[in-house]
Amino acid sequence: MTRPDRIATAIKHSRKLKKDIARECGVSPSAVTQWVTGDSKSLRPENLFALAQATGVSAEWLANGTGDMESVPRDRGSNVEPVNGPLRYHEYPEISWVQAGMPVDAIELGNVEELRVHPSDALAGPKGFWLRVNGPSMTAMGGMSFAEGMIILVAPDQDVKDGNYVLAKLVDSNEPTFKQLIRDSGRTFLKALNPSFPTIELDDKWIIVGKVIDAKWPSSALA
Numbered sequence: 001m002t003r004p005d006r007i008a009t010a011i012k013h014s015r016k017l018k019k020d021i022a023r024e025c026g027v028s029p030s031a032v033t034q035w036v037t038g039d040s041k042s043l044r045p046e047n048l049f050a051l052a053q054a055t056g057v058s059a060e061w062l063a064n065g066t067g068d069m070e071s072v073p074r075d076r077g078s079n080v081e082p083v084n085g086p087l088r089y090h091e092y093p094e095i096s097w098v099q100a101g102m103p104v105d106a107i108e109l110g111n112v113e114e115l116r117v118h119p120s121d122a123l124a125g126p127k128g129f130w131l132r133v134n135g136p137s138m139t140a141m142g143g144m145s146f147a148e149g150m151i152i153l154v155a156p157d158q159d160v161k162d163g164n165y166v167l168a169k170l171v172d173s174n175e176p177t178f179k180q181l182i183r184d185s186g187r188t189f190l191k192a193l194n195p196s197f198p199t200i201e202l203d204d205k206w207i208i209v210g211k212v213i214d215a216k217w218p219s220s221a222l223a
Helices: 003-014 018-025 029-037 045-055 059-064
Strands: 090-093 117-120 129-132 151-155 165-170 177-184 187-191 206-216
Touching: 003 018, 003 029, 003 045, 003 059, 018 029, 018 045, 045 059, 090 129, 117 151, 117 206, 151 165
Parallel strands: none
Antiparallel strands: 090 117, 129 151, 151 206, 165 177, 165 206, 177 187
């Protein structure tokens, strides 16, 4: 049995629709169709494990056909069967900096199915979104660092405190900035991790768009 055949068998075994499998794996329904037809020449490890979890089959069996198909073999003498555990990740769309700079309630995501989505085990709320880091201002020589090309998860509805990483913007601008929030002697600042960039005082001309609660390299960076 080829891998596309095993994928088709796994989906049939799950009794789920392809669109539901796609949602749980953080990909588009067309991507799942390509996995089944074999039009997709490769299946990234993170997608393979997500597919195994979504369908309740063994990742080892799904990858190379070895071992039992089911992740937890059924007791043939039992009249009950195990169910999949709850997913421990959430999916959020990746939007542009232009969209991120708009008032949160006015962000028009359009057709979410056409946007790239990325999973996270952090809960960013219903308005959460990923944003790709631009420029070197948050790249540090040591410790916490956010290099250009990484993606950050923004939670617009969460409170922020000293030391948090935030997305902020001027009231009369649609160009947000990603910085660390620092409070000192009753004043609040936006600090870059790269010492070559200036620290900005956060006054009433600025608003916080959201708190950054997760960051990672997108899977495409390692493809």
